[in-house]
Amino acid sequence: MTKIDSTLAKTLLEKLWEVRLFEENTSRLYKEGVLPGFVHLSLGQEACAVGACQALQESDFITSTHRGHGHCIAKGADLNRMMSELYGKETGYSKGRGGSMHIADVNAGILGANGIVGQSTTLAIGAALSFQTKKLDNVVLAFFGEGASGSGAVHEAMNIAGIWKLPVIFFCESNKYAELSPFDVHVPIKNISDRSKGYGFKGITIDGNNLVDVYSNVLEAVKLARNGNGPTLIEAKTNRWHGHYEGDPQKYKPSSELDEKNWDDPIIKFQDFIKKEKIISETEIDKIKEIVDKKIIEAIKFAEQSKNPSAEILLEDVYASDF
Amino acid sequence: MTKIDSTLAKTLLEKLWEVRLFEENTSRLYKEGVLPGFVHLSLGQEACAVGACQALQESDFITSTHRGHGHCIAKGADLNRMMSELYGKETGYSKGRGGSMHIADVNAGILGANGIVGQSTTLAIGAALSFQTKKLDNVVLAFFGEGASGSGAVHEAMNIAGIWKLPVIFFCESNKYAELSPFDVHVPIKNISDRSKGYGFKGITIDGNNLVDVYSNVLEAVKLARNGNGPTLIEAKTNRWHGHYEGDPQKYKPSSELDEKNWDDPIIKFQDFIKKEKIISETEIDKIKEIVDKKIIEAIKFAEQSKNPSAEILLEDVYASDF
Amino acid sequence: MSKLKYFLALNRAIREEMSRDENVVLIGEDVGESGGIFSQTRGLYNEFGELRVRDTPIAEGGFVTMAVGAAATGLRPVIEIGFGDFVTACMDGLVNQAAKLRYMLGGQVKVPLVLYTFSGGGLAAGPQHSQCLESWFAHIPGLKVISPSTPMDLLGLFKTAIRDDDPVICFLGKQLVGTSGDVPQDTKDYLIPLGKADVKIEGKDITIVTFSQMTPIVMKVAESLKSNNGINAEVIDLRSISPLDIETVIKSVSKTGSLCVVQESQSPCSVASEVISKVVEYDSKILFKNPLRITPPFTPSPFSPNLENIYRPSQVSIESKILKLFQ
Amino acid sequence: MSKLKYFLALNRAIREEMSRDENVVLIGEDVGESGGIFSQTRGLYNEFGELRVRDTPIAEGGFVTMAVGAAATGLRPVIEIGFGDFVTACMDGLVNQAAKLRYMLGGQVKVPLVLYTFSGGGLAAGPQHSQCLESWFAHIPGLKVISPSTPMDLLGLFKTAIRDDDPVICFLGKQLVGTSGDVPQDTKDYLIPLGKADVKIEGKDITIVTFSQMTPIVMKVAESLKSNNGINAEVIDLRSISPLDIETVIKSVSKTGSLCVVQESQSPCSVASEVISKVVEYDSKILFKNPLRITPPFTPSPFSPNLENIYRPSQVSIESKILKLFQ
Numbered sequence A, B: 001m002t003k004i005d006s007t008l009a010k011t012l013l014e015k016l017w018e019v020r021l022f023e024e025n026t027s028r029l030y031k032e033g034v035l036p037g038f039v040h041l042s043l044g045q046e047a048c049a050v051g052a053c054q055a056l057q058e059s060d061f062i063t064s065t066h067r068g069h070g071h072c073i074a075k076g077a078d079l080n081r082m083m084s085e086l087y088g089k090e091t092g093y094s095k096g097r098g099g100s101m102h103i104a105d106v107n108a109g110i111l112g113a114n115g116i117v118g119q120s121t122t123l124a125i126g127a128a129l130s131f132q133t134k135k136l137d138n139v140v141l142a143f144f145g146e147g148a149s150g151s152g153a154v155h156e157a158m159n160i161a162g163i164w165k166l167p168v169i170f171f172c173e174s175n176k177y178a179e180l181s182p183f184d185v186h187v188p189i190k191n192i193s194d195r196s197k198g199y200g201f202k203g204i205t206i207d208g209n210n211l212v213d214v215y216s217n218v219l220e221a222v223k224l225a226r227n228g229n230g231p232t233l234i235e236a237k238t239n240r241w242h243g244h245y246e247g248d249p250q251k252y253k254p255s256s257e258l259d260e261k262n263w264d265d266p267i268i269k270f271q272d273f274i275k276k277e278k279i280i281s282e283t284e285i286d287k288i289k290e291i292v293d294k295k296i297i298e299a300i301k302f303a304e305q306s307k308n309p310s311a312e313i314l315l316e317d318v319y320a321s322d323f
Numbered sequence C, D: 001m002s003k004l005k006y007f008l009a010l011n012r013a014i015r016e017e018m019s020r021d022e023n024v025v026l027i028g029e030d031v032g033e034s035g036g037i038f039s040q041t042r043g044l045y046n047e048f049g050e051l052r053v054r055d056t057p058i059a060e061g062g063f064v065t066m067a068v069g070a071a072a073t074g075l076r077p078v079i080e081i082g083f084g085d086f087v088t089a090c091m092d093g094l095v096n097q098a099a100k101l102r103y104m105l106g107g108q109v110k111v112p113l114v115l116y117t118f119s120g121g122g123l124a125a126g127p128q129h130s131q132c133l134e135s136w137f138a139h140i141p142g143l144k145v146i147s148p149s150t151p152m153d154l155l156g157l158f159k160t161a162i163r164d165d166d167p168v169i170c171f172l173g174k175q176l177v178g179t180s181g182d183v184p185q186d187t188k189d190y191l192i193p194l195g196k197a198d199v200k201i202e203g204k205d206i207t208i209v210t211f212s213q214m215t216p217i218v219m220k221v222a223e224s225l226k227s228n229n230g231i232n233a234e235v236i237d238l239r240s241i242s243p244l245d246i247e248t249v250i251k252s253v254s255k256t257g258s259l260c261v262v263q264e265s266q267s268p269c270s271v272a273s274e275v276i277s278k279v280v281e282y283d284s285k286i287l288f289k290n291p292l293r294i295t296p297p298f299t300p301s302p303f304s305p306n307l308e309n310i311y312r313p314s315q316v317s318i319e320s321k322i323l324k325l326f327q
């Protein structure tokens, strides 16, 4: 098992809380009518985002989905610019043109969240193609959902990646629902990871709520990919605590799943592990949350004080060269 | 092993020769400049078409591909109307509007050849959906190639069919090439049939040049599907003797594959089997070929004597109702 | 007459036609037990059962072509694609299969299917969830395209579409989902023929052609032009995009001498281009002013509400552009 | 000047740009060792190796979106889609990804890719292998669309497209593949800017706008009109569809007073609709005759050569339609 030292544990815990508190505040702000559009939150899935991204280097890339806040935070996106984008402000990552579903920070290796289900995997193999062609040893990790696994895009991406041994990790957050429908509407087998054999690479199903499991399995996949041994498919079983979008009445969930008491909390799980292994102290643990709390408040303030995008921003960046 | 009696053996052999001689004559006519457009021949793959279709009932359906002549003949299409369509004549199945890639005979259970790689499988699950919804016990068999297996359409079709247990057989003619490129450009594993596990149904790889193997395996798959037990994926390893299209210089094939002496002939194989098992006599075997020969000559004559489509035919059938 | 919401008109149209004809089936993501993301399909699963109301996996390409195969073998599928932007995933099924199968197979099959999708902006849904792509389909022979703006039109056109033997694509307005309107008391056989435009307001000074979510906005423009500027605009809601009722437009322009097309879609190679072309091909002399297209600027649809408000034609922007024509 | 075939102009453009810039890669079905179905990519695999010239599986959707991801991370992919009809399989990659990525991500990336495909009829290839779908892409902000008719234009435009930082879609004419034409001796930096139409023949009586495979046919029409009927047609080859050089068209129509657009694509919501709309929006008074579109009838493209010959605009059919304008 991968060794988690105190520095790493602190980083991981901080990231977990960043995701958690960012999402909780987003939920609140949305309910208050402050945030426009649609938002899809990753509450309950924090260990996937944080564990997977921690196994990457800064120069590695991720691609993300409509449910991308956690991925972006974990890969190093700036909370201020993220929150500002949710507000639709000019200081946001997309200058307010993209919103929650399109947050990207290419310098941090985030090729962007994407609103079209499945395309995170095809964009990812594109970045992996760049790395392989340029003989760089970077890797790409594509987040996608179990719902996405039914799309042709995901199949085509995995098949191409398998044939060309592209340096890519297919990371499936298997969170029991796609929009309003459960796993078995989308997938006729128990574990999606079984499909990797059909593409000639390794597949594994793990507990996506166990940060250490996620981290160590992705580390291994990254090693394979970085060494030219091609892709891995990792299916992380996890839970989407909130609705598909904020405001979703979630009538399709059994009441037991709606009861917070039954939630399998990845942060508590990780904190318990830290405590048991005595990696960092309880006061330190509490401090981390406090620090993150402040950062989020900071981010909200930043967003609120930012300007709405000006009319010129509407017309910019459609083309990179003359049109 | 499935029992082949003399009546069945005669039918099978007749069909084999129909496909073989139809294709050989098409090749000749194309070379002579008589036939317009593109034609893709199934020489070498006769056992797949004939074995698979023989396992179906008349009211069952098939869907086919750009390489569809064999499938259509085997499922009962009229040779005259087929040949006439290749000529682009008014008496052709498509009144000359479709050509080689679009032959259909819906009354004979042929939902059509199709020029878009992969779509034979999605159209097939549609017909299967009709049967399942109407509670009919018919089944559908989709022909497709190993090249097509890389397309998202095939994945989506298999996934949906697996989830809904649709009465469909996915029959992959794995003929070593897709256009100009070999198997491993398209598929990262040895046997495509391994993918069926990822969809929760059975898969098997068979010798596609052995008619009896094809017939008996499809029979079994048909039984499963007809009884509501869902799809089967059958990968039949076979060979495409000619080029991708007639006129293809086939520079990509090793010379050994171009040498007829090395061809694994499904008709000889079946005739040897018949002879060994003494199912029908050699004279009968020869007579069958003669009869088929005449039929093909008849078909060519029919096509040649048919009229070119009139200008009205250009404008017909775009819509079924007013526009 | 009674009042009905737009999304419930869709629901009623599907329900009535499913009751009438057991070959009508409903297929799409989350159209089943959950009742759809806008509640547009609620109740149908319980009423018609799991064989006729199918929740699909996320595989628009696959299930649309599946529906083509089903339509060619006796079903009459109604298919939902949640957002109009996702038609990019099922173009082959619509354009190379549904549109051509009958023609290509010598008339042996018909392809009676209806695909509906929610299209357009106004919800700050961003660049991949706000597009209007109906013009693509009007370019393709073999397809029919409708885009109703009221519950009544939706109900009448949709029922006709389900009974039609050809593939029909229906672009619904996202912003219209919750709007209310009159519908007949008994709608069982309430049908509006495809290909007939609706003159919403008569006028003699300018013809404004529009459809879908722009219709209610254009009607406000017309009212304001009348009361504030004494300009009498004739407002035509196309309702059908293909076939296109150009006769009604030409008749109107012959009277007004002036033509403006307002649409939420991009301008190049669009319905607006087509309407203008058809009019001037017929007779360019009937125009006394240059025709005018009012459409968004040539950019993707932005997320931020303040940008989206500039992007989309609004009552104010439409009015001021039309007033310029009269200066 | 020297002579070069159309498909070899493509080959040379790719070769020269791959030599110049190691980030240029070639991706598609059978573009590699086999050299392509029309020999259009022959030699490139041997010259640039398996990392830069990639045979893909049959997965247009997947590898086009892959190319978008690659373009956003530093490569400059050139992608082949064999037949123009198969773009139906990769619409999402082009329209929701390539066209919008830069805008959507706040300008953080550029998407320098070129997709080329062989489009149009004349080979009796049937309904799914003969379409012209360029109008769809001209409808989409973020994309550029070109359609060269000569080896020289192909060479110059394609090289510019590869160096361009935006996604460019190039519709090549299937019937033009084997045609020959002049190209400069040294083409290394021979570039033709996107968005500039080419006046092929000057004339004062009518402006005929066209592009791709229709260009050589329209030029014959113009010659015949001149020698047989004394009508001097000005022939404009658009070359670029988006951006569209409407200035050149307007200048010409201002002189001739008469406009005809000839295209192989379907008429509704098309390039022809757009050209006519733009001209009359600019000034409908410059037209002394009603404008005219010459396009195929509203049916799929039929297989049988005798039907295809009726379907496609031909020298004879174009001529007779234009002559009617002068009666």
Ligand SMILES: Cc1ncc(C[n+]2csc(CCOP(=O)(O)OP(=O)(O)O)c2C)c(N)n1
Pocket: A065, A066, A067, A115, A116, A117, A144, A145, A146, A147, A148, A149, A175, A177, A178, A179, A240, A244, C029, C058, C060, C082, C086, C089
């Ligand atoms: C091509 C496409 N089809 C449909 C949608 C609508 N949609 C958005 S999210 C979603 C469900 C995705 O489920 P999953 O992949 O499991 O991800 P999760 O939401 O659970 O994170 C759907 C159907 C879409 N965005 N893109």
Ligand SMILES: Cc1ncc(C[n+]2csc(CCOP(=O)(O)OP(=O)(O)O)c2C)c(N)n1
Pocket: B065, B066, B067, B115, B116, B117, B118, B144, B145, B146, B147, B148, B149, B175, B177, B178, B179, B240, B244, D029, D058, D060, D082, D086, D089
């Ligand atoms: C969507 C699509 N992409 C590409 C093509 C061009 N094409 C026609 S046949 C073919 C190869 C098909 O290979 P396979 O599935 O193995 O069938 P085979 O030709 O061997 O019978 C290709 C790429 C097509 N018709 N449709």
Ligand SMILES: [Mg+2]
Pocket: A145, A146, A147, A173, A174, A175, A176, A177, A178, A179
């Ligand atoms: Mg999910």
Ligand SMILES: [Mg+2]
Pocket: B145, B146, B147, B173, B174, B175, B176, B177, B178, B179
């Ligand atoms: Mg093959």
